[in-house]
Amino acid sequence: AVVGHELNVSTYQMCVLMLFNSHHTLTWQDIMMQTNIPLDELKRHLMSLYVNPKAKILVKGGSGGEKEKSKEPQDNDMFQVNSAFECKLFRIKVPLVQMKSLTGQEGQTLMRVE
Structure with a gap:
């Protein structure tokens, strides 16, 4: 029997996941x-769906033989739903990844919001 999960995700994460209903x-x-x-936000929200081992909802694969150097998405990277995803919990909160390159006031504002 297929076990469903309830994902607690951000609005941006939900927008990304909804695309996989038709692709x-x-x-x-x-x-x-x-x-x-916005590019920086998309990167952060998308990465949170495939980087965290406990909430690896998507799988990322490069197209071609390039090495997987970066966890960040690259132009030719392909994404799909992780069909092997397993979790004992029914409700899963998908945390956002923290981007290291936050600078100045933008970074301070972001940290205060979270």
Whole structure:
């Protein structure tokens, strides 16, 4: 029997996940074009769906033979729903990744909001 999960995600994460209702695989470019989410925000919200081992909802694969150097999405990266995802919990909170390159007032504001 297929076990469902309830995902507690941000609005941006939900927008990304909703794309997979009508597409099996999407590229980084596809996701950028279809969501119109600001680039830095999209990167942060998308990464949180495949970087965290406890909430690996999506899987990322590069197209071609390039090495997986960066956890950040690259132009030709392909994403799909992780069909092997398993979790004992029914409700899963998907935390946002913290981006290291926050600078100045923008970073201070972001940290206060969280």
